[in-house]
Amino acid sequence: SQQGEEDPQALSIQEGENATMNCSYKTSINNLQWYRQNSGRGLVHLILIRSNEREKHSGRLRVTLDTSKKSSSLLITASRAADTASYFCATDAAVNNAGNMLTFGGGTRLMVKP
Amino acid sequence: DVKVTQSSRYLVKRTGEKVFLECVQDMDHENMFWYRQDPGLGLRLIYFSYDVKMKEKGDIPEGYSVSREKKERFSLILESASTNQTSMYLCASSFRNRGYTFGSGTRLTVV
Numbered sequence: 655s656q657q658g659e660e661d662p663q664a665l666s667i668q669e670g671e672n673a674t675m676n677c678s679y680k681t682s683i684n685n686l687q688w689y690r691q692n693s694g695r696g697l698v699h700l701i702l703i704r705s706n707e708r709e710k711h712s713g714r715l716r717v718t719l720d721t722s723k724k725s726s727s728l729l730i731t732a733s734r735a736a737d738t739a740s741y742f743c744a745t746d747a748a749v750n751n752a753g754n755m756l757t758f759g760g761g762t763r764l765m766v767k768p
Numbered sequence: 769d770v771k772v773t774q775s776s777r778y779l780v781k782r783t784g785e786k787v788f789l790e791c792v793q794d795m796d797h798e799n800m801f802w803y804r805q806d807p808g809l810g811l812r813l814i815y816f817s818y819d820v821k822m823k824e825k826g827d828i829p830e831g832y833s834v835s836r837e838k839k840e841r842f843s844l845i846l847e848s849a850s851t852n853q854t855s856m857y858l859c860a861s862s863f864r865n866r867g868y869t870f871g872s873g874t875r876l877t878v879v
Contacts, residue, residue, distance in 0.1 A: 687867055696772075696858055696870035697811075742811070746865055754799050754818070754865045755826075758811040 660743060660762040668767050673730040675762040677743030678723075684746045686719055687756065688728050691740045700728075700741075733766045740764070771795075774859050774871035781878050787846040789874050791859030797869075799862045800842035802826075802834065804855040805873075811858065817842055849878045 661676045677686070685704045689697040703710045703719045703726065710717045716729040730737055740763050744756040775790035793800065801816040803826075813826030815834040823834050831853060835843045842861075846853055854877050860868040 684865060689868075689870075694856075694873070694875070696872045697860075697868070699867035699869065702867050744868075754862050755801070755813065755816055755824075756868065757813075758803075760808075760810040 660741070660759045662762060663760065664763045664765075666765045666767065667733055669733060669735055671733055671766075673733050673737070673764055673766070675728045675741050675743075675764070677726045677728070677759055679726075679743075679745045679759075680724065681745075681747050683721075686717075686726050687744045687746070688715075688717060688726075689742045689744060689758075691742065691761070693739075697742060730764075733764075735766050735768045738764060738766045772859055772861050772869050772871040774857075774874050776874050777872060779874055779876045781846075781849050781876065783850060783878055785846075785849045785878075787849045787876070787878075789844040789846075789857055789859075789876070791842045791844070791861075791871055792840050793842075793861040793869070794840065795861070795863070795869075796839065797861035797863045798839070799864075800836065801860045801862075801868065802832075802842065802844045803858045803860065804828070805858055806855050814844065849876075851878050854878045 687702045688700045691697045701712050714731045719726045740761045742761045744758045772793045781787050802814040803811045805811050812828050817823045817836045833845045857874045859871040862868045
């Protein structure tokens, strides 16, 4: 079952613009993670935000977490054509979770036009 | 950097064949996972393992089994491949509750 749901499903922007993707989830979490996937490849871990954190930065990435609304957002600033990929949020549920099991959302397909 | 290596990028098998998908990680991670990814369905967890010889069913274990005889290797087995198992298979590993490292994926076609 999909815990996280990304919004929008697809996003097309011009190079240099900012891209914002949102993720909503249903249950309490230990942390929320964002991943990127280039077409036909494996996923790459971008950033992890813990449930007691509200905002985190990594280079051009900014992630926010609102546990009261059970939502997160990923902002990519000054986008580049190379940012074109699918982006997934994944939640590490707070319930008994031996083995660090993540549940992934359906992803947002981002296209950055040069 | 942690590496997760999946033995094949592309695989074509016949219906009814027994199929082995191998995954090896080189950083002593205790947790390993097998997902399949299908258009419109996202990533779905098949099986995971949090220790050698331990395995837990994920959301869609039917038609699959796994083996973890050594810490670095987690194998996914399709006992009798069917066309509805045509998919992209992704292996991942992690240390405690940190981010996953994924392999490059195996695109399996069952004909």
